[in-house]
Amino acid sequence: MAETHSLQDMRQQAAIAAKVFIQRDYTNGTVCQFQTKFPSELETRIDKQQFEETVRTLNNLYAEAEKLGSQSYIEGCLACLTAYTVFLCMETHYEKILKKIAKYIQEQNDKIYAPRGLLLTDPIERGLRVIEVTIFEDRSLTR
Amino acid sequence: MPGGGSSKSGGRGPSSSPLPHAVVPPSRPLRPSRYVPVSAATFFLVGSTTLFFCFTCPWLSERFSVAVPIYNGVIFLFVLANFCMATFMDPGIFPRAEEDEDKEDDFRAPLYKTVEIRGIQVRMKWCSTCRFYRPPRCSHCSVCDNCVEDFDHHCPWVNNCIGRRNYRYFFLFLLSLTAHIMAVFGFGLLFILYHRQNIDRLHAIVTLAVMCVAGLFFIPVAGLTGFHIVLVARGRTTNEQVTGKFRGGVNPFTNGCWKNVSHVLCSSQAPRYLGRKKCVQSVFVQPPFLRPQLTEAQLAAKILDNGIQGDLHRSKSSLEMMESQSCDAEPPPPPKPELRYPGIARGNTEECSLLNKAPPTPTMYKYRPTYSPSKNHTALTHAYANQLSRGESVGSARDSSSSTSSLLQANQQPGFRSQPSLDQRDTSSDRVGEGGGGGGAGGERREVGGGGIPGYSLGGRSYPSFSDPTVLAGVASRSSSSTHTSAGAAHVSEATTTSASFKSLANQTPPPHHPSRNGSLSYDSLLAGGDDFDKEVVGSVVPEVSTGRPCTPATVGYSSPFLSSQQRDPEMHSQSPHHHHRTTYHHPFLHRSSSSTSSSPPPPPERERLLGEPHAGAHALPASQTSSTPSSSAQPPPHHHHHHHHHHHHSHHHHHHSSSTSRPPRFAAPHAPPHHAYPYRTRSTDTPLGSSSTSTTHPSRSPYPPPLGKSLSYSSAAAAEMQYRLVRKASASAGANAAGVGGGGGGSGGSGGMGGGGGGGGGGIQTLKDDLIQMKPLSRTNGSQPFSSTSSCSAPSSPSHPVSMSAQPGVPYLNAALTSSPPHKPKGVAVKKVTGVGGTTYEISV
Numbered sequence: 001m002a003e004t005h006s007l008q009d010m011r012q013q014a015a016i017a018a019k020v021f022i023q024r025d026y027t028n029g030t031v032c033q034f035q036t037k038f039p040s041e042l043e044t045r046i047d048k049q050q051f052e053e054t055v056r057t058l059n060n061l062y063a064e065a066e067k068l069g070s071q072s073y074i075e076g077c078l079a080c081l082t083a084y085t086v087f088l089c090m091e092t093h094y095e096k097i098l099k100k101i102a103k104y105i106q107e108q109n110d111k112i113y114a115p116r117g118l119l120l121t122d123p124i125e126r127g128l129r130v131i132e133v134t135i136f137e138d139r140s141l142t143r
Numbered sequence: 144m145p146g147g148g149s150s151k152s153g154g155r156g157p158s159s160s161p162l163p164h165a166v167v168p169p170s171r172p173l174r175p176s177r178y179v180p181v182s183a184a185t186f187f188l189v190g191s192t193t194l195f196f197c198f199t200c201p202w203l204s205e206r207f208s209v210a211v212p213i214y215n216g217v218i219f220l221f222v223l224a225n226f227c228m229a230t231f232m233d234p235g236i237f238p239r240a241e242e243d244e245d246k247e248d249d250f251r252a253p254l255y256k257t258v259e260i261r262g263i264q265v266r267m268k269w270c271s272t273c274r275f276y277r278p279p280r281c282s283h284c285s286v287c288d289n290c291v292e293d294f295d296h297h298c299p300w301v302n303n304c305i306g307r308r309n310y311r312y313f314f315l316f317l318l319s320l321t322a323h324i325m326a327v328f329g330f331g332l333l334f335i336l337y338h339r340q341n342i343d344r345l346h347a348i349v350t351l352a353v354m355c356v357a358g359l360f361f362i363p364v365a366g367l368t369g370f371h372i373v374l375v376a377r378g379r380t381t382n383e384q385v386t387g388k389f390r391g392g393v394n395p396f397t398n399g400c401w402k403n404v405s406h407v408l409c410s411s412q413a414p415r416y417l418g419r420k421k422c423v424q425s426v427f428v429q430p431p432f433l434r435p436q437l438t439e440a441q442l443a444a445k446i447l448d449n450g451i452q453g454d455l456h457r458s459k460s461s462l463e464m465m466e467s468q469s470c471d472a473e474p475p476p477p478p479k480p481e482l483r484y485p486g487i488a489r490g491n492t493e494e495c496s497l498l499n500k501a502p503p504t505p506t507m508y509k510y511r512p513t514y515s516p517s518k519n520h521t522a523l524t525h526a527y528a529n530q531l532s533r534g535e536s537v538g539s540a541r542d543s544s545s546s547t548s549s550l551l552q553a554n555q556q557p558g559f560r561s562q563p564s565l566d567q568r569d570t571s572s573d574r575v576g577e578g579g580g581g582g583g584a585g586g587e588r589r590e591v592g593g594g595g596i597p598g599y600s601l602g603g604r605s606y607p608s609f610s611d612p613t614v615l616a617g618v619a620s621r622s623s624s625s626t627h628t629s630a631g632a633a634h635v636s637e638a639t640t641t642s643a644s645f646k647s648l649a650n651q652t653p654p655p656h657h658p659s660r661n662g663s664l665s666y667d668s669l670l671a672g673g674d675d676f677d678k679e680v681v682g683s684v685v686p687e688v689s690t691g692r693p694c695t696p697a698t699v700g701y702s703s704p705f706l707s708s709q710q711r712d713p714e715m716h717s718q719s720p721h722h723h724h725r726t727t728y729h730h731p732f733l734h735r736s737s738s739s740t741s742s743s744p745p746p747p748p749e750r751e752r753l754l755g756e757p758h759a760g761a762h763a764l765p766a767s768q769t770s771s772t773p774s775s776s777a778q779p780p781p782h783h784h785h786h787h788h789h790h791h792h793h794s795h796h797h798h799h800h801s802s803s804t805s806r807p808p809r810f811a812a813p814h815a816p817p818h819h820a821y822p823y824r825t826r827s828t829d830t831p832l833g834s835s836s837t838s839t840t841h842p843s844r845s846p847y848p849p850p851l852g853k854s855l856s857y858s859s860a861a862a863a864e865m866q867y868r869l870v871r872k873a874s875a876s877a878g879a880n881a882a883g884v885g886g887g888g889g890g891s892g893g894s895g896g897m898g899g900g901g902g903g904g905g906g907g908i909q910t911l912k913d914d915l916i917q918m919k920p921l922s923r924t925n926g927s928q929p930f931s932s933t934s935s936c937s938a939p940s941s942p943s944h945p946v947s948m949s950a951q952p953g954v955p956y957l958n959a960a961l962t963s964s965p966p967h968k969p970k971g972v973a974v975k976k977v978t979g980v981g982g983t984t985y986e987i988s989v
């Protein structure tokens with residue numbers, strides 16, 4: 001079976017077999033979107049639909065975070081008026097959505113990915129460049 | 144604002160955000176010079192305003208209204224708040240990528256990756272410092288030593304990069320400061336007008352002094368404010384503007400004036416990437432795991448794929464290593480056989496996924512000559528022989544069948560490479576030969592371009608696909624079909640299209656098609672082609688670049704696959720931060736190969752013969768990718784003809800990056816290039832060079848002269864003539880910036896940032912496009928002319944070398960170039976003339 005990578009976090013009992021990186025989808029500019037293309041390494045681990053659903057939801061959440069809506073306008077005006085001191089007390093709209101995303105990813109991991117030996121890493125930890133999917137080796141199966 | 148320039152610290156600027164949770168570079172040395180502008184700015188701002196409030200405002204409030212000081216106070220507060228936010232806020236620094244993201248890929252992955260944004264091909268460059276492909280609009284700031292999202296420029300007055308997160312504050316700072324200066328000046332004038340009689344009073348004198356300071360600062364501040372108003376309205380960054388990325392072209396990032404403005408001012412504050420609280424994963428993953436049901440088709444596919452997939456990955460690895468275009472200074476280590484995770488088909492590292500991803504983001508192996516995995520070694524050998532017989536500058540010598548064979552052995556390539564590739568190659572060779580016969584420098588160049596491709600693959604690389612006429616045709620057609628408004632954009636997109644086409648073509652061949660299939664072969668081809676392209680493209684310096692890089696006919700570049708990426712890389716990198724410029728200039732793949740050749744492997748004996756200069760070991764098998772000396776030296780010949788046309792441009796660009804001299808650093812690799820241009824990204828650490836983030840550390844000088852591949856790519860870039868110009872322009876501007884020629888050149892703050900990494904990144908797209916355009920069918924030479932003129936590199940920043948884009952059509956240029964030795968001499972750089980195949984003389988900067 002795959003050896004554990006020295007850099008791998010050993011918090012999981014299962015050893016890490018591989019990592020898949022879902023790249024950003026730049027077809028619409030620099031808006032934060034991730035590719036929904038199903039990576040081949042996950043073919044044996046999870047349903048395509050399930051995975052794409054996860055990525056699509058994440059994309060929607062990021063789109064909402066970056067949306068130029070009334071919330072962001074108000075936030076900007078308030079920040080200007082208070083000489084940006086409001087940032088010390090208030091959480092920005094984007095941060096709120098990021099928290100929502102973190103919760104969503106956690107929930108997806110718990111419900112769907114961990115039982116399949118996968119783990120999603122919040123892309124914010126990678127600078128919103130990739131979604132890292134860690135694949136754990138499956139000792140129960142002979143390869 | 145003049146680039147702060149100077150201090151390039153290993154870490155981040157003092158005003159940057161807290162250390163990332165990821166890999167943290169050691170603390171940087173303290174550089175007091177970085178703080179001088181910001182201290183001066185603070186001093187003047189606060190001091191003058193305080194004096195104004197103390198000496199002028201009391202009288203004004205009595206005489207007119209108390210609203211006067213209140214208004215001034217509010218404005219000043221606004222100025223201060225924005226100034227502090229611009230100074231202390233994290234501009235959007237990307238944390239360094241973790242090691243797992245690139246894994247072994249950095250040896251194999253190309254230097255550039257193309258993505259399509261709203262129909263426009265944009266190039267993403269591999270950042271060797273941060274270990275990822277820079278997202279669009281991201282650039283690496285050399286001052287802060289970080290990649291910054293939506294990089295605008297590095298502003299010395301606030302001693303911070305201006306990027307996505309703090310651009311708004313910087314913009315508002317400028318607006319409010321302009322208003323503040325106008326108010327102070329106006330009210331001071333009012334005071335003086337009312338105190339003409341007792342002008343010798345202290346209050347009046349102080350007010351006069353404050354007015355002087357205000358008046359002095361008003362002009363530059365207002366100018367900069369106006370500049371940024373235009374940028375915001377257009378949806379561009381300073382980096383893009385000064386590097387001329389979208390000059391004459393379409394900006395894929397704009398949403399219309401109103402939306403651009405509202406995005407800058409009203410969008411929600413972007414999140415910080417560094418210093419975030421790392422969320423602890425509380426999920427416990429333990430087998431047994433659920434598995435999805437496999438369909439019959441899937442099972443069948445799995446069976447078929449067995450073995451090949453693995454091979455592909457392996458080969459891909461080795462290939463990419465060769466063609467890696469990263470500017471890492473150090474030669475990449477020999478291709479690693481394996482997989483970190485043996486249990487899984489490798490290749491899914493971050494870069495892998497990028498490379499293997501679906502069409503929307505095709506990977507562009509700029510320098511990778513090979514794109515048709517189907518070609519096998521034998522085919523290459525034959526092609527090579529054909530090439531030689533034709534008297535082509537067969538850098539293809541690099542083909543060194545021997546090397547390829549050894550490579551082949553090394554890689555257990557699947558046997559699907561078959562004769563057909565050979566046939567194709569022959570065809571292409573024929574084509575090339577004819578082209579060459581057409582003769583004369585121009586012909587040669589053209590054929591090199593065309594033939595370069597074939598020769599490239601022929602060069603004994605396993606990427607015969609390059610030489611595949613279909614591929615070439617495809618590329619050509621693609622490039623020609625691409626209709627980009629702006630020349631720059633056009634070039635880039637074309638270039639990307641072309642290059643993309645190569646890769647995709649390669650990938651389209653036998654199923655598990657992997658460009659790297661012929662591990663060893665691809666490596667070679669990569670070396671030969673990739674480098675050249677890389678270097679070439681960078682070129683505004685193209686001509687220079689070509690000299691720098693072995694501009695020998697594509698074949699040459701090919702011939703020394705072994706020259707490897709190492710050689711290429713240093714060259715490429717050394718070429719300049721505006722690497723991309725150069726690459727765009729040359730055929731991407733050609734370039735790569737040549738550049739790669741520059742690396743350790745000694746050039747094939749034929750190459751030497753052809754080039755007329757000894758290539759120490761240029762053709763050594765890729766195995767030895769030792770130092771990545773700029774193999775460019777080996778390939779001066781091909782660049783020659785380019786030189787005299789573009790030399791000055793080329794030199795400018797070229798040097799901006801690597802050397803200050805006009806001559807392309809490529810050639811001067813041994814001496815010059817501060818950074819070597821690696822066709823591929825190397826894992827080795829590269830000490831970021833000041834000029835460009837991508838430039839790898841030391842100018843790895845390959846023991847061998849620049850690989851022929853370089854020249855090859857150059858020649859193959861015949862069509863790239865246009866791109867040359869464009870690239871030159873781009874590189875000139877970029878180079879100038881990068882080279883720190885003008886650290887302060889024009890772009891004010893932009894220069895600094897640009898020089899650092901912005902130049903490289905910014906020019907990338909443009910050069911890429913140039914390259915594409917150049918890659919266009921050689922027949923298009925005339926057409927290409929406009930492109931060059933439109934070269935986006937407008938570099939207001941002081942290009943040290945005036946970018947003189949000759950508006951000659953590509954073909955004629957080539958002819959001229961080829962036939963006559965370059966009239967221009969690199970500024971201050973010794974030039975060595977090398978005779979290449981077909982009687983072409985190339986100038987190599989020594």
